[in-house]
Amino acid sequence: MQRRDDGDTGVDEDFAAQGFANIGAWILGRNMFGPIRGPWPDESWRGWWGKNPPYHTPVFVLTHHARPSLEMEGNNVFHFVTEGIHAALERAREAAGRLDIRLLGGADTIRQYLQARLVDEMHVAVSPIMLGSGEHLLTGLDLPALGYVCTECVPSARAVHYVIART
Numbered sequence: 001m002q003r004r005d006d007g008d009t010g011v012d013e014d015f016a017a018q019g020f021a022n023i024g025a026w027i028l029g030r031n032m033f034g035p036i037r038g039p040w041p042d043e044s045w046r047g048w049w050g051k052n053p054p055y056h057t058p059v060f061v062l063t064h065h066a067r068p069s070l071e072m073e074g075n076n077v078f079h080f081v082t083e084g085i086h087a088a089l090e091r092a093r094e095a096a097g098r099l100d101i102r103l104l105g106g107a108d109t110i111r112q113y114l115q116a117r118l119v120d121e122m123h124v125a126v127s128p129i130m131l132g133s134g135e136h137l138l139t140g141l142d143l144p145a146l147g148y149v150c151t152e153c154v155p156s157a158r159a160v161h162y163v164i165a166r167t
Contacts, residue, residue, distance in 0.1 A: 010156065011154055011155075011156035011161065012125075012156050012158055012159060012161075015123060015125065015154075015161050018123070019102065019123065020054075022099055022100045023055075023057055023096075023099060023100050023101070023102045024057055024058075024095060024096025024097055024098070024099025024100060024101065025057050025058045025059070025060065025092040025093075025095040025096040025099070025101050025102075026055050026057060026058070026059040026060070026092070026101070026102050026103075026104055027059075027060045027061075027062070027088050027089065027092050027101060027102070027103050027104065027109070027113075028059065028060075028061055028062070028103075028104040028105060028106075028109065029061070029062050029104075029105060029106045029108060029109035030061055030062060030063040030064075031106045032061075032104055032105055032106050032109075033047055033048075033061045033063075033078065034047060034048065038065070039065045040065055040067050043067065043068070043070070046070060046072065047072075047078070051072060051073050052072065052073040052074040052076070053072055053074065053076045055074075055076050056074050056075050056076060057075065057076075057095070057096070057099075058077050058079060058092070058095040058096075059076065059077065059078045059079065060078075060079050060081050060088040060091055060092050060095075061078055061079065061080050061081065062081055062084070062085065062088055062109055063080050063081065063082060064082060065080075065082070066080060066082050067080040068080075079091065085109075085112050085113055085116060085118070086116075086118075089101070089113075089118060103119065103122075106135065107134075107135035107136065107137045107139075108135065110122075110137060111137070111138070111139070111140065111141060114138075114141055114143070114146065114148070115141060115146070117146055117147060117166060119148075119166060120165065120166055121151075121163060121164070121165045121166070122148075122163070122164045122165075123161060123162070123163055123164075124137070124161075124162045124164065125159045125160070125161050125162075126159060126160045126162070127158055127159040143164065146166075147166050147167050148164050148165065148166055148167070149164070149165060149167055150162055150163070150164055151163050151164070151165045
C-alpha cells in the first residue's frame, strides 16, 4: 500500500520487492504507457502515474509512432522506440549496464519477447480474482518448445507465484 502503514508482508510482498530490485531499465508496450492509439495527437499525455512515475530509471516504450523522449521527476526518462523489440532491448541494455532490465508488458509485448527467446526469467502471479475480459498472456506460445521451464511455484493466501526461466 502506498503512503500507508497497513500494507501486507510475506510472500506476495517479497515477490513485489524483488520485481524492483537491481533494475537498471524498463521496457513496456505503448498501451502500458497510455490509452492513446495511432499517432500521438500531441505530447500532453505523460502516462498513468502523475509527475513521479515508479520506475526511477530509463524506460523504453515500444510504439509505431515517434515521439521525443520525456523526462519526468524521480530520474524517470521515457524513450519511445519505433524500431521494434530488438532495438528496445539493445537500448535498455546500454542504459542498464550490469543491472537487470524489467519487461513490464502488456501481454502482446511479453509474447513477442518470449517468442524471440529474449526473456531470461519471468515472474507470473496468478490470483483468484475475476477481472473480466482482456488479453491472454500466453496465447499461441508453447513455452516448453521455446526452452522455458517453471523453476519455482510458490503459493500464498492471495496468489500463486510462478517463476519461468529460459534453459
